[in-house]
Amino acid sequence: MNKATNITLEQAAELIRQNDDFLILSHANPDGDTFGCSYSLCGALQSIGKRARIACADPLSQRFSYMKKAVIPQEFEEKTIISVDVADKALLGKLEEVYGDKVDLAIDHHLSHVPFAKHVYVDDTAAAASEIIYDLIQLLGADLNENIAVCLYTGIATDTGCFKYGSTTRLTHEKAGKLIDCGFDMGALNYVLFDMKSKARILLEQKVLQDMEFFADDKGAIVVLTEELMNSVDSEDINGISSLPREIEGVEVGVVLKQREDGWKASMRSNNVNVQEVCGLFGGGGHIRAAGCSFKNMTAEEAKAQIIKAVTDAINNLK
């Protein structure tokens, strides 16, 4: 593979200006930020006369279906490949095999970014990758219409817990402020993104709270979501469950262990502990206060024992 070259955002814009026929890749298990990036950038590229389309290992979920309005479906042979919010080529999921070594430009905000593209722009001070795409769209002189703005806003709002997290900066707020002036119904959008819960979700939350196990003097909490439990609700209803354990007063690190075909995937959320480091012990990564890792070919009890030990150590090392 080619050696990765770090470039500036202005150079990224220039690379885009000088090329065409863009394929924009989002990460697998997609969230609001990676789709916010891909749909807004695709729409912006089309608006300045480029051909562009989007690919992702997983489909756009119903809850983000409004993003489709930002782009016009186009068919063409891709010549330039851009990944957005993809911290590692393995996170392309089933698209890794085809595109993993062919990405021309990776735009990301993960401190843990493992370079895989020819050109890389990573800004880990951005609370969301959509913040970077916001700036890129400005540099390209593309129009911030309502349909593009709602994608960028979604990316920024979902990655910051609607501006709650410490990652939020003055610039995050300034961009959000300008975006909500573009005409979409922000109140109704946020209701759907953050407040609305189906009755199935409410039952799931009750089950999760009942089954939660505490450790490290109640500073750690862990919950296991079996396939059976997850299959009992829509995948939409699983979103955000990872934050639940950490929301309990006194809990410093919350872990949700979800069953996968070949084992278990842990999502960790913390207040002060560096869970990126903890997940790194198991080959995972992410952000300092929100990270994940996988445990293959073992039972939930085995994975839990390893997690509880590592998290307890990290909590004890805090002070």
Next chain:
Amino acid sequence: MNKATNITLEQAAELIRQNDDFLILSHANPDGDTFGCSYSLCGALQSIGKRARIACADPLSQRFSYMKKAVIPQEFEEKTIISVDVADKALLGKLEEVYGDKVDLAIDHHLSHVPFAKHVYVDDTAAAASEIIYDLIQLLGADLNENIAVCLYTGIATDTGCFKYGSTTRLTHEKAGKLIDCGFDMGALNYVLFDMKSKARILLEQKVLQDMEFFADDKGAIVVLTEELMNSVDSEDINGISSLPREIEGVEVGVVLKQREDGWKASMRSNNVNVQEVCGLFGGGGHIRAAGCSFKNMTAEEAKAQIIKAVTDAINNLK
């Protein structure tokens, strides 16, 4: 009482410059916005050499105790009285009798403001009264130190559901962005304000969700909180329960009916229905999508019957 005179915010600043010995009044059953206003304004007035203190019918709750750092306790005979975020003198609670007709300047953001002060500044486009105090502090040339900034941020964040609600504007975001640059730990603050839940709160939520009654084709939901239930948890744990019914998918108007000494207090939250109008039918008021009213000398069943009828009518009138 004196006739109320509407003034500009610059005139309000001038009134402050030309007077001294300020008593700043917050509304009873205080929230983050009314205390965010009073503590930040008090601290700002002190910083420009004025004497100022705060009064409220109810104490500052533990969760907002950090606001105390914004002000220096001072004893003096008040000469100028300012109310902040007080929509009606009745909302001064037990302070109404003493101060209700003596307020020199009322600063508020409620559309439903009923004038009671000599001078009135109401801006109902402000998502929080703290947004207005932010501007006023700028006009006064007072310093936005960390302790004052955290009060203003608290007011803005709590009144907008952390920037989720449709009342949030570009200016709201711009002010929040400048405030978080003043040095307080915004991520830790928001965790406490919005995410952290005690175990008692979690049990209360489970009980509320179990007991919820639906009406108007499941577009209305109502919950009754008896004194017994509320006494089983800290008052802190009651905060935000009013939003719960509305968060269920399909629910257009959510009502929480809380027992009071002399009857019941209803809090209504809606997506589209004007609940200010609905509450107005019972002598209450508030905002279009968040309002309240009281039912005295009747049973919960009697109050519920009246509410269900009025809310059902309002939902049916939507379309």
